Amino acid sequence: MDIRELRYFAAVYRERNLTAAARTCFVSQPSISTAITNLEAELGTTLFIRHKKGVAPTASAEQFHVVARRIIDEADAARKLFRKPSTRTTVTLGLMRTLDVTRTIALLKPLTARSDIALRLVGSDERADARIISRSMLHDEEHFVPLWSERYVAALPPSHPLTLKDKLRAADLADVAMIDRCHCEQSAFFGRAMQRRQSAAIAQSEDWAMALVAAGVGIAIVPEGVAKAGSDVVIRQIEVKIKREVGLAYRASAPLADALKDFVGKLQRRGTASKRAQGRLASSRRNRQ
Secondary structure (H helix, E strand, O other): OOHHHHHHHHHHHHHOOHHHHHHHHOOOHHHHHHHHHHHHHHHOOOOEEEEOOEEEEOHHHHHHHHHHHHHHHHHHHHHHHOOOOOOOEEEEEEEOOOOOHHHHHHHHHHHHOOOOEEEEEEEOOOOOOEEEEEHHHOOOOEEEEEEEEEEEEEEEOOOOHHHHOOEEOHHHHOOOEEEEEOOOOOOOOOHHHHHOOEEEEEEOOHHHHHHHHHOOOOEEEEEHHHOOOEOOEEEEEEOOOOEEEEEEEEEOOOOOOHHHHHHHHHHHHHHHHHHHHHHHHHHHHHHHO
């Protein structure tokens, strides 16, 4: 076993999905699968159980993750032990407020791991070298590198009558108390049916929106990546297939710092590899039909 296999294992453990783990590690899915297979053979145990939506860690994986994480952290510390201090380049990254925290943290790790970069995070409307935003927030002079796409869902109090439905229509939400998100970048998505909605509150953040739902104030429409289901909040899909695309935006007219240029290049190569994999999968499905 080597450190790379341990990093791939940790990514799968965190993401619960081989494809998502491959994206965060900037490698192909077969590379991740091979690493997990090698580890399972060497350890003599099964680490993950595969299912329709991804994978679930076994009890062995839970035990092994503690050891693997410690080895990874110690290897990173050893790598930095004798590294000479270098001139650090400040990279300012703007983040929109409605981001999936887990995905964003995994995305930023290649930058925070570099000793030559001082990462500074600001709001998406502040001056920055690049921004992680939805495509709808893109300026005319900016390039856009897609990172992920996600649907919008409805977050409801557990006692709300609409929880009896497996999937909601926009019309179902027309006359119910809603929690507006003042920073929502897709406020016009739901058309005329939602224009008749009752505004019960305005949430300043995703945490506040989910807290108000839990308190029974109303229903919130939130990106799937930031929706947190639990005993006090119920999540329901919406029939209208509404998605947002999140990506890295940067000004076409301004030269990128070398560190950021390398980061953008990795994202672009990952996107190309993902499209090729999807194309091969689609071709395989057509051949089977």
